[in-house]
Amino acid sequence: MTGxxxxxxxxxxxxxxxxxxxxxxxxxxxxxxxxxxxxxQNFPSTEKFGLVAQMRRxxxxxxxxxxxxxxxxxxxxxxxxxxxxxxSVAELDTQLILSSELRFCDHPSMAxxxxxxxxxxxxxxxxxxxxxxxx
Numbered sequence: 001m002t003g004x005x006x007x008x009x010x011x012x013x014x015x016x017x018x019x020x021x022x023x024x025x026x027x028x029x030x031x032x033x034x035x036x037x038x039x040x041q042n043f044p045s046t047e048k049f050g051l052v053a054q055m056r057r058x059x060x061x062x063x064x065x066x067x068x069x070x071x072x073x074x075x076x077x078x079x080x081x082x083x084x085x086x087x088s089v090a091e092l093d094t095q096l097i098l099s100s101e102l103r104f105c106d107h108p109s110m111a112x113x114x115x116x117x118x119x120x121x122x123x124x125x126x127x128x129x130x131x132x133x134x135x
């Protein structure tokens with residue numbers, strides 16, 4: 001089995017998904033959002049409308065963009081929404097780094113969040129490349 005085949009299977013793209021909930025990458029996006037909500041619970045209250053809101057919005061944006069893109073039923077639109085999800089992953093990565101440097105969070109869950117971010121980055125890249133190659 002090739003690396004691309006493994007990545008396709010991991011992403012939930014080995015067959016045409018019937019629903020965005022069938023996408024493993026969407027499921028991992030949901031898991032990441034849950035981690036981020038947990039991590040940001042103990043941030044300073046002064047960050048409620050700042051970094052906390054931005055991080056939560058970026059985290060929710062990942063699976064939301066995958067759901068919306070898959071629901072559009074055209075490859076071009078799906079690719080566009082995958083790109084939006086990739087941007088949200090990068091944004092969240094940056095915000096987590098800043099949170100760590102500001103010492104808002106050094107919880108062990110940060111490592112899980114960073115691992116999921118890297119996994120999502122790889123998965124989204126594979127899906128986007130595969131879809132572009134089909135067009």
